[in-house]
Amino acid sequence: MSHLSEDVLARARELVGLYPHPRSALIPICHLAQEQDGWLRPEAITEIADMVGLTPAEVLGTASFYDMLHTEPVGRYLVSICTNIACMLRGAYDLLEHAEQRLGVRPGGTTEDGLFTLEDAECLADCGRAPCLQVNHRYFGNVTPEAFDQVIDDLTAGRLDSEVPTHGTLIRVRREGGLRVDGQQIAEERAAMAERRAEAAGGGGGGA
Amino acid sequence: MAITEPPKILTSRLAFEDSHRLERYLATGGYQGLRKALAMTPEQVAAEVDAASLLGRGGAGFPAGRKWSMLRKGPIPYLVVNGDESEPATFKDHVLVERDPHQLVEGVVIAAYALQVARAFIYLRGEFALGLERVQGALNEAYAHGALGRDIFGSGFSLDIVVHPGAGAYICGEETALLESLEGKRGFPRIKPPYFPAAIGLYGEPTVVNNVETMSNLPWIISNGAAAFTALGEGRSTGTRLFALAGHVRNPGVYELEMVKTTFRDLIYAPVLGGGILHGRELKALIPGGVSAPWLGPEHLDVPLGQDEVAACDTMLGSGSIVAMDDHTCVVRAAWRITHFFWRESCGQCTPCREGGGWLEKILRRIEGGAGREEDLDLLMDACDNIAPGVSWPPQQTTICVLGPSIPSSIASAIRMFRDEFLLHVKEGACPHG
Numbered sequence: 001m002s003h004l005s006e007d008v009l010a011r012a013r014e015l016v017g018l019y020p021h022p023r024s025a026l027i028p029i030c031h032l033a034q035e036q037d038g039w040l041r042p043e044a045i046t047e048i049a050d051m052v053g054l055t056p057a058e059v060l061g062t063a064s065f066y067d068m069l070h071t072e073p074v075g076r077y078l079v080s081i082c083t084n085i086a087c088m089l090r091g092a093y094d095l096l097e098h099a100e101q102r103l104g105v106r107p108g109g110t111t112e113d114g115l116f117t118l119e120d121a122e123c124l125a126d127c128g129r130a131p132c133l134q135v136n137h138r139y140f141g142n143v144t145p146e147a148f149d150q151v152i153d154d155l156t157a158g159r160l161d162s163e164v165p166t167h168g169t170l171i172r173v174r175r176e177g178g179l180r181v182d183g184q185q186i187a188e189e190r191a192a193m194a195e196r197r198a199e200a201a202g203g204g205g206g207g208a
Numbered sequence: 209m210a211i212t213e214p215p216k217i218l219t220s221r222l223a224f225e226d227s228h229r230l231e232r233y234l235a236t237g238g239y240q241g242l243r244k245a246l247a248m249t250p251e252q253v254a255a256e257v258d259a260a261s262l263l264g265r266g267g268a269g270f271p272a273g274r275k276w277s278m279l280r281k282g283p284i285p286y287l288v289v290n291g292d293e294s295e296p297a298t299f300k301d302h303v304l305v306e307r308d309p310h311q312l313v314e315g316v317v318i319a320a321y322a323l324q325v326a327r328a329f330i331y332l333r334g335e336f337a338l339g340l341e342r343v344q345g346a347l348n349e350a351y352a353h354g355a356l357g358r359d360i361f362g363s364g365f366s367l368d369i370v371v372h373p374g375a376g377a378y379i380c381g382e383e384t385a386l387l388e389s390l391e392g393k394r395g396f397p398r399i400k401p402p403y404f405p406a407a408i409g410l411y412g413e414p415t416v417v418n419n420v421e422t423m424s425n426l427p428w429i430i431s432n433g434a435a436a437f438t439a440l441g442e443g444r445s446t447g448t449r450l451f452a453l454a455g456h457v458r459n460p461g462v463y464e465l466e467m468v469k470t471t472f473r474d475l476i477y478a479p480v481l482g483g484g485i486l487h488g489r490e491l492k493a494l495i496p497g498g499v500s501a502p503w504l505g506p507e508h509l510d511v512p513l514g515q516d517e518v519a520a521c522d523t524m525l526g527s528g529s530i531v532a533m534d535d536h537t538c539v540v541r542a543a544w545r546i547t548h549f550f551w552r553e554s555c556g557q558c559t560p561c562r563e564g565g566g567w568l569e570k571i572l573r574r575i576e577g578g579a580g581r582e583e584d585l586d587l588l589m590d591a592c593d594n595i596a597p598g599v600s601w602p603p604q605q606t607t608i609c610v611l612g613p614s615i616p617s618s619i620a621s622a623i624r625m626f627r628d629e630f631l632l633h634v635k636e637g638a639c640p641h642g
């Protein structure tokens with residue numbers, strides 16, 4: 001039996017079919033695996049490697065480059081507090097300190113109950129509402145210490161379940177319609193283009 | 209200067225709660241630009257964009273029409289849209305992607321038609337969870353509406369668009385790193401030349417890369433014509449631009465303003481825009497164009513917001529973001545935080561960037577923490593000089609991409625403008641701002 005669920009596998013196969021080369025689906029599929037497990041478990045990495053035609057080490061090596069792909073477990077909620085310049089000017093480090101105290105962990109740490117992982121983040125592109133944060137990559141802006149406590153209370157009580165889904169940035173993304181990519185068709189398209197390019201280069205006096 | 213009231217090219221729908229839905233889009237002129245484009249030849253569409261002098265909105269400001277024409281000599285397989293938006297203090301594409309995704313999609317279809325590509329990718333930073341949903345939602349609606357897919361609006365032109373998530377890496381905004389990332393690899397910028405991914409792009413094939421805001425301008429340009437676009441702004445800086453204002457202002461936010469007709473002072477102080485500095489304080493310095501740009505002081509407030517006008521002050525309009533810092537700001541800390549960012553986000557391929565960034569970060573942290581030494585200022589400038597010889601603007605290139613040579617910008621600016629404050633940190637071991 002596979003580690004990744006039928007649903008994740010089906011969506012992963014669909015992703016592979018969207019690209020001229022399967023490897024392009026690597027990052028999107030990693031997001032799907034995190035939707036299921038919260039992080040990239042070794043079993044998931046092995047199955048992803050199979051799907052995109054790489055070795056598990058290659059998948060891990062690529063994934064480890066990206067901040068959003070976790071090669072170690074994280075809490076149910078990933079709380080990312082931006083401390084970059086615009087947020088810093090509006091009190092982000094005070095907010096981070098408050099968060100450390102409230103959650104009892106340092107950036108990178110996870111609370112004992114496994115609910116929260118705290119993160120010191122770079123600019124989240126919401127600087128107009130500084131200081132801001134994301135929980136599982138859903139925005140909260142103009143966050144005061146009181147507002148922070150409220151968010152944590154609401155999350156703990158399950159009051160934000162519709163605003164803040166569990167992990168996976170693609171969890172609510174579904175593709176409907178569109179041309180399906182067929183490997184054969186792409187190969188033909190590419191060959192025809194290469195031919196036309198060669199013609200253009202040869203016949204057009206080497207303009208390009 | 210008086211603030212002009214140009215037509216809203218990019219933000220006309222933002223007042224609507226459902227600005228992201230097809231119904232609203234169609235009720236407000238949506239997909240009319242595309243219909244018009246499809247009735248023209250691809251060459252005519254490209255010529256219109258060229259005539260509009262649409263400068264790229266991603267940071268470098270290269271004219272979109274010129275970029276396209278460099279390539280249009282042969283077939284182009286791919287169009288890639290850069291929605292990585294990770295330059296600190298830049299948050300305008302975020303608005304476009306979440307609040308008007310159809311405008312972006314229409315722009316991409318128009319560009320794809322002009323370039324005759326059959327496949328386009330919209331790369332969005334992975335943290336845009338809602339943005340990914342909204343753009344995919346718009347694509348789904350566009351397919352169903354016939355504005356995308358096979359035989360668009362009966363024109364015979366077909367296009368597929370795939371929205372692709374990043375996964376948290378600033379460097380993937382650099383276009384060649386973005387292509388590596390889209391290929392499923394680490395985001396390592398590629399060695400130049402070629403200077404544009406134009407020639408050897410995605411999967412080694414010709415590829416056009418353009419920013420989200422650049423694309424979002426196209427429906428209006430085609431609907432209203434290049435002449436209407438060039439009637440706005442001045443010189444090379446035509447049309448409007450989204451300016452993302454942040455920091456110590458009363459009303460931070462994204463403002464669409466006519467190019468060149470507005471100054472930094474208008475943007476920061478006008479009651480309908482920034483509303484002035486918070487708590488009635490004074491402006492100490494501002495960072496134009498993203499944190500890669502050298503800073504400006506209050507003496508530059510009357511500089512117009514145009515590409516060449518800002519470039520004339522030895523900095524850049526860049527990504528269109530402006531950070532205002534008030535007179536209580538510790539500039540050592542500000543420079544440290546920006547350097548900390550670059551150091552953290554360096555991809556590590558080039559020694560000056562990887563090692564230099566680390567040194568600079570450490571020295572700044574030492575000074576900020578009150579343990580700095582007199583010779584540290586020279587040491588900082590020395591290290592800066594090693595990363596970008598001469599520490600001039602635009603910086604000299606010693607690395608594969610311009611992230612590395614951007615590191616000295618904030619440090620050199622802060623030391624040049626506020627040397628005394630640095631010395632005070634060193635001599636007194638304390639910050640005058642507490």
Ligand SMILES: Cc1cc2nc3c(=O)[nH]c(=O)nc-3n(C[C@H](O)[C@H](O)[C@H](O)COP(=O)(O)O)c2cc1C
Binds near residue numbers: 290293295382
């Ligand atoms: C380190 C670095 C980060 C960049 N980040 C972005 C980005 O987030 N978004 C963007 O559109 N361009 C970014 N750029 C610029 C792109 O390389 C490229 O010039 C741009 O996407 C081209 O589109 P345009 O011509 O429409 O502006 C970045 C460049 C560098 C060197």
Ligand code: SF4
Binds near residue numbers: 397554556557562
């Ligand atoms: S300059 Fe820095 S970020 Fe750019 S390629 Fe070199 S090491 Fe990587």
Ligand code: FES
Binds near residue numbers: 130
């Ligand atoms: S600096 Fe915090 S979101 Fe941009």
